[in-house]
Amino acid sequence: MTRFDARDAGQEPTNFLYPFIDAREDDAQSLLADLAASAEAKAAESLALRRSTLESNAESLGRAAAEMARRFAAGGRLFTFGNGGSCTDSTTLAMLFARPPIGKPLPAWSLTADQAIVTALGNDVGFELVFARQLIARARAGDIAIAMSTSGNSPNLLAALAEARRRGMYTVGFAGYNGGAFADNPDVDVCFIVGSQSVHRIQEAQALLGYQLWVAVHERADATGVTMS
Template identity: 65%
Template sequence: MSEREDTNFLYPFIDAEENDAGALLTDLAASARSKAAESARLQRASLDEWGDPITAAGAQMAERFRAGARLYTFGNGGSSTDAATLASLFSRPARGRPVAAWSLAADQAVVTALGNDVGFELIFSRQIIAHAKPADIAIALSTSGNSDDLMTALAEARKRGLLTVGFAGHDGGRMATSDDLDFCFTIRSQSIHRIQESHALVGYQLWSAVQNNLAKPAPGPRETTGGPR
């Protein structure tokens, strides 16, 4: 198989024998426009579906952050970099209030040590055991919603009292039906690229909802009515 044939699967609309540069550029431009349009449509649909739950999750997260909570994010592959980006958005925002957030995939030494010593399916749950407190928050990102290591970590987080949030794709997989999640935001697509693009937007909206709640005055002690009994 030639080098050109090796990469044909990436752009199936390009003929391996294409010699017309103008036609090639036209095809590339059309493909880019189509992907951008689908991404924008999916993002609008996702926010329409999950707008209220995002607001509710943001309010609960803000309440926990006020009490000193820490956010733990995690994912595999490309979702691990999305998890790191999300943790950075919360901990080092360009504006608003920074909060404690950490990506559990960020420390290569810890991840590889756990993978080697106890098994890959435990690389996140063991970190939850070591670091998390009941007031904390766990967010797992998966394009399938079926990753064993994420589900194991979410089960551990739920057992320890953390607020648990999942970002999933397609039909949500195991995340969508698990009792171990307080919230699951499923992106209705089979394209990994489009799912991850919408995950980024949902993550930003969740951060924004948290910031909106943190900007409000902290609720004071509840007032009582009536005189002494």
């Protein structure tokens, strides 16, 4: 049996993340120092991006929060959706609104939470319509749709946003890079863009944006005396 040598992992596609691991360093302290420096650099990069993202999206956050607070007060409901890592982020965001650590719970659901529905629709009508068809069945005018994506180009998210627009919903998109197809899209009322080329950093910043949106919705309701149902 051929013995596996970790130093032969240089061909792995993820090698670019920690190139110094494959540098055949014999000094353990040097390797640990490199690992620590890499972690610190990534943390600093993430912090800087999150700060700049909040600044660049401040006006959009205020606008979206005001409209969402108004719609919640009128009986509107929130539906979130995304793919992959953005699926988990959209589910976390829905849970934050529906079961907050403090403040008033608001009606919010993730369209990825029910595996039976997602797989049935994917099998019966196609994955591109797994979210749009749920909105057809559940959503109504006055509701809110939030689509989360790193690229802003996912066909099933775009189909759902188009359906949301047809149904009179308020539509919010989260995207990375330059916003992709979410940006300047007539089906998207507000698009939060995280200007980064790293999927990891994009999703970290989007998580903070989602939290800030939740905070801003409650602050806007309190400031205007709006009672959210």
